[in-house]
Amino acid sequence: MFSGDAHYTVESRLQKREALKEAGVNPYPYSFKRSHAAQALHQQYEALESGIETTDVVQVAGRIMAIRNSGMFLDVMDTTGKIQVFCHKESVQADQLPLLKLLDVGDIVGVSGTIRRTPRGELSVRTTTLSVLSKSILPLPEKYHGLTDVEVRYRQRYLDLIVNEESRNTLRKRSQLIMALQTYLNERGYLSVETPMLHTIAGGASARPFLTHHNTLDMPLFLRIAPELHLKRLIVGGLSDKVYEINRCFRNEGIDTRHNPEFTSLELYEAYVDYTDMMALTEALVQHACQTVNGSLQVEFQGKTLDFASPWRRASMCDLVAEHAGVQFLDFPDAVAARQQAKALGVEVEEGTIWGKVVEAVFGEKVEHLLIQPTHVTDLPKDISPLAKVHRANPLVAERFETYVNGWELANAFSELSDPEDQQHRFEAQMAERASGDDEAQPLDEDYVLALAYGMPPTGGLGIGLDRLAMLLTNSPSIRDVILFPTLRPKK
RNA sequence: GCGUCCUUAGCUCAGCGGUAGAGCAGUCCCCUUUUAAGGGAAAGGUCCUGAGUUCAAAUCUCAGAGGACGCACCA
Structure with missing residues (x-):
């Protein structure tokens, strides 16, 4: 059961668990009625002075994180915080005294007792009765240094959450972030929808998909790389003028501090507006999220201060390249000439690379890393869009x-894009790219073109990478810090 | 996919050719209003795995596994 971990600590705890059973105590009981969470007690008794005993009876429960003075003091942690539990032999029921010796750090206990503040100022529950709610068999990581081994933190996230407050805060903030976005959009009439994860054509973005197979239908299926094309079908159908989906996408690409094979995006489509409206919406959404999660529009990120207050800089991709690399690619609209300019700038591009990809490559090398404060990079090349x-x-x-x-x-x-013929031509250009070796070019989705042929209103669309936004708002240097269970190779 | 670095007790780490170490956790004893409680004693190891070099390998070399970071790809 504890392969490789069966050692003296486990032995000792198993013996204690047996002793509990022999004393008629179920080490894994069914429920416990709590009157207060730790934080609520600290708030309610904020004014209680040191050394004062009350007769107020409370019930708290949580995990033992520390045991001091041979069991006289327990630190019990619940999801809201820590409360000290005072187990004096004169206040604990006599028949429960033997129980105290069977407790370990990591056990989950319930306590009923009276509220006091110790002479040293620590709010405590003076225990009358103590209940073991779950006997912990495996030892927790060390109390002072905690768990720093990142591999264990990701593989055994529950351990990370038990001992690292920072991880709890970060991952809770992620949930707050998503709730803030949902609230903002719901209040403004955006309809939350769910579109398929399993696609017969992996469209809507330029990326390599995961391939799977449906047995009964005996056909290949892709995990979606984006929900885009389905969401726009809903705009065609008029389900709502405003739809959004916050959900997972899957891309079969490299893994690093900013990429996880499955990641979460917000995609949103709104009829009768254009991309300038999407710029305003992006700022409003991110600001609402930032304010909700951090209480400010400025956040510290790895030694930098990021300021999300409006207005964000707007500059076209070509102008930014001209500004930082000294070449205005709009003046070299021919792919061959553009490639020569890129080469002169020291940016490697293969023969045959289309104009937009040349501009994108130069932008990626010369500009991207300089855009620290929020910046809308506008007017990307048509042939990569x-x-x-x-x-x-x-x-x-x-x-x-x-x-x-x-x-x-x-x-x-x-x-x-709402013109079905233009869309058909764009797809055909992508297929030509694919034929010339680009396996991330977008595949032709005939049904999507068919949908456009029925007429889609002018529509603005927006996608936001929520993992990255979560990173920025929680000062997390790795995407794995904001994903509960990041993708890792199996250990063996 | 390529490069650099990391892997030693449950956890945090030292040791870097010559008998495997510390703190915390755990065990036993003492103390008892502490909060990284304190004092004492004993115990705890596939030094990631496998080959090689050497009289001798945790330590040096090679291969492999897992991880971190960077590059490439990408969001």
Whole structure:
């Protein structure tokens, strides 16, 4: 049962568990009625002075995190905080005294007793009766240094959560972040929907998908790389003028501090608006989330202060490249000329690379890492934006922006392409890219083109990477810190 | 996929060719209003795995496993 862990500590705890059973105590009982959480007690008795005993009876429960003075003092932790439990031999019921010797750090206990504040100022429960609610068999990591081995923290997240307050705070903030976004959108009439995870065509983004198989239908299925095309079908159908989905996407790409094979995105579509409206919405959403989670629009991130207050800088991708690399690629609209310019800048691009990918490559190398404060990078090349409308003033670029923070792409949005024939041609161009070796080019989705042919209103769309937003708002250097169970290789 | 680094007691770490170490946790004893409680004693090991070099390997070399970081890919 405890393969490799059966040692003296476990032996000792198993013996204590047997002793409990022999004393007629079920070490794994069914319930315990609590009157207060730890935090509620600290609030309620904030004014209680040191050395004062009350007759107020309370019931608390939680995990023993420390035992001092041979069991006289227990630190009991619940999800709201810590409360000291005082087990004096004159206050604990006489028949329960032997129980005290059978407790270990890690056990979950319930306590009934009176509230007092010790002469040293620690709010405590003076125990009358004590209940073992779960006997812990395996020892917890050391109390002072905690658990720092990142591999164990990810593989055994429950241990990380038990001993590392920072991890609890970070992962709770992630939930608050998602709730804040949901609240903001729900209150403004955006409809929360769920679209398929299993796709017959992995479209809506440029990425390699995971492949699986349906046995009864005997056909391949892909885990979705984006919900985009299904959400826009809902706009065509008029389910709502405003739809959104907060859910998982799966991409079969590398794993690093900013990428996990499964990640969470917010995707949102709104009829009758364009990408400039999406810029305003991006700022409002992120600001609402930041304010809710951190109580401020400024956050500290790894030694930098990020300021989410409006307005965020807006600059076109080509202008930013011109600003930082000295070449205005709009003046070199031919792919061959563009590649020469990139090469002169020291950016490697393969023969045959299309114009937009050249611009993107130079941007990635020369500009991206400089965009620390929130910046909307607008008007991305049309030929790398197959789902976006062409820019109303420049045929080379699309009405698309990506929002960068801390050098990372945080959001991606367009004026959604609604012309079915244009969409068909864009897909065909992507298929040509695929044929020339780009396995991340977007596949042709005929049904999606069919849907557009029935007419989609002018629509703005937005995607936000929630894991990255969670990282920024919790000062987490790795995406694994904000994902409860990040993807790891099996240990053996 | 490539490169660099890491892996020693349950946890946090030292040791870096010559008998495997500390603190915390656990066991036993003492003390008893502590909060990283304190004092004492005993105990606890596949030094990630496998080969090799050597009189001798936790330590050096090679291969493998897992992980961290960087690069590539990508969000």
